[in-house]
Amino acid sequence: MAVEQRFEADTGVRPSSSRPPSADAVIEVRDLRMRYGSVDVLKGVDFAARRGEVLALLGPNGAGKTTTIEILEGFRMRSAGAVSVLGVDPAHGDERWRAGLGVVLQSWRDHGKWRVGELLDHFGRYYRPYSTGAVERPRDTAELMDVVGLAEHAGKRVQTLSGGQRRRLDVAIGIVGRPELLFLDEPTAGFDPEARRDFHDLVHRLSDLEDTTILLTTHDLDEAEKLADRILILAQGRIVADGSADQLARRVSRDTEVRWTRGGERFVHSAADGTGFVRELFAQYGDEIADLEVRRATLEDVYMAMVHRHETGAAGGEPGFGEENR
Numbered sequence: 001m002a003v004e005q006r007f008e009a010d011t012g013v014r015p016s017s018s019r020p021p022s023a024d025a026v027i028e029v030r031d032l033r034m035r036y037g038s039v040d041v042l043k044g045v046d047f048a049a050r051r052g053e054v055l056a057l058l059g060p061n062g063a064g065k066t067t068t069i070e071i072l073e074g075f076r077m078r079s080a081g082a083v084s085v086l087g088v089d090p091a092h093g094d095e096r097w098r099a100g101l102g103v104v105l106q107s108w109r110d111h112g113k114w115r116v117g118e119l120l121d122h123f124g125r126y127y128r129p130y131s132t133g134a135v136e137r138p139r140d141t142a143e144l145m146d147v148v149g150l151a152e153h154a155g156k157r158v159q160t161l162s163g164g165q166r167r168r169l170d171v172a173i174g175i176v177g178r179p180e181l182l183f184l185d186e187p188t189a190g191f192d193p194e195a196r197r198d199f200h201d202l203v204h205r206l207s208d209l210e211d212t213t214i215l216l217t218t219h220d221l222d223e224a225e226k227l228a229d230r231i232l233i234l235a236q237g238r239i240v241a242d243g244s245a246d247q248l249a250r251r252v253s254r255d256t257e258v259r260w261t262r263g264g265e266r267f268v269h270s271a272a273d274g275t276g277f278v279r280e281l282f283a284q285y286g287d288e289i290a291d292l293e294v295r296r297a298t299l300e301d302v303y304m305a306m307v308h309r310h311e312t313g314a315a316g317g318e319p320g321f322g323e324e325n326r
C-alpha cells in the first residue's frame with residue numbers, strides 16, 4: 001500500500017482539564033457565577049493560578065473576561081461561587097491586600113493635567129506603608145519610566161501622550177507598587193510592534209525575576225502563545241480549555257498535518273508521527289516530492305475549535321483542524 005494512503009486523522013476533541021488547587025495557589029476560583037439581570041454571564045468558572053505563572057484568559061467579545069477579572073480584583077461582587085486571591089476573598093479584601101495587586105484596566109481617561117513623573121510618584125506614595133524587608137515599595141519612578149519606555153516623556157502632561165504611550169503609563173501604574181499579582185486587561189491594545197515587544201520582555205522579566213503572577217486578557221493569540229504558561233479559554237460562561245498552547249494543540253489534534261505535491265497532484269494527510277511519515281514519504285518517492293509543508297495545530301485552530309464547539313453545543317462532534325482545512 002502506498003504511504004500516501006495510510007494515515008487517518010485523529011479528530012477527537014478532548015474535554016478541558018480541571019486542575020486540583022495547589023498549595024501555592026495565588027488565585028483559586030471555584031464554580032464562579034455572575035448574573036446581570038436575568039442573563040447568566042458566568043455559569044461555573046473554575047481555575048487556579050500558581051505563584052509566578054502567566055495566564056492568558058481568552059474568549060469571544062462578551063464572554064465575561066473583564067467581569068471575571070473585576071471580580072478577582074474586588075471591583076465587582078459575584079453572584080455565587082468561591083474565590084480566593086492572595087489567600088483572601090476579594091469581596092472582603094482590605095488595603096494591605098489591595099496593595100499586593102496591580103491592575104491595568106481596559107481604559108481610563110483621568111489625570112490628564114498631571115505630568116507622567118508626578119503621577120507615578122503620586123501613585124507610588126500609596127504603596128510606601130506596604131513596603132517590607134523582602135519587597136521594596138514603591139518602585140523608583142525613574143527606573144520605572146525607563147522600564148516602560150517613558151523616560152523621555154517624564155515631564156509631559158498625560159493628556160498630550162499618544163495612545164500607545166498612554167497605555168505604557170497604564171502598565172507603569174499597574175506595577176509601581178511591585179505587585180505579587182498583576183491583572184492586565186488587553187494591555188497591548190494600541191501598541192506598535194516595538195512597544196509590544198518591549199511589553200513582552202517586561203512580562204517575562206516580572207514573572208521570571210520577580211515571581212509576579214500575571215493574569216492577562218488579550219484577543220491577540222500570538223501574544224497569548226508568546227507570554228502565557230497557561231491559556232484559559234472562556235466560552236458560554238465556562239472555562240472550556242486550560243493548558244499550555246502545546247497541550248491545547250494536542251487536544252484538538254495529536255497529529256501533524258503534512259502537505260505535498262507529487263506529479264502535479266496535491267496531497268494532505270494527518271500523521272501521528274509527522275517526522276516518521278515524512279521520512280517514509282521521501283524513502284518511497286524521493287525527488288518526486290515537492291512543496292512540502294509540515295504543520296501542527298496552532299492556537300488559532302484550538303481557539304476556533306473550542307469556541308465553535310461550545311457555541312454550537314456540538315460536544316464530541318467537532319472536526320479536528322486537519323479535517324477543517326481540507
Ligand SMILES: Nc1ncnc2c1ncn2[C@@H]1O[C@H](COP(=O)(O)OP(=O)(O)OP(=O)(O)O)[C@@H](O)[C@H]1O
Pocket residue numbers: 036037041059060061062063064065066067068
Ligand atoms: N454592568 C453590567 N450590567 C449588565 N451587563 C453587563 C455589565 N457588564 C458587562 N455586562 C455584560 O456581560 C457580558 C460580559 O461582558 P465582559 O465585559 O465581561 O466581556 P469580555 O469577555 O470582557 O468582552 P470583550 O472581549 O468585548 O472585552 C456582556 O454581554 C456584557 O454586555
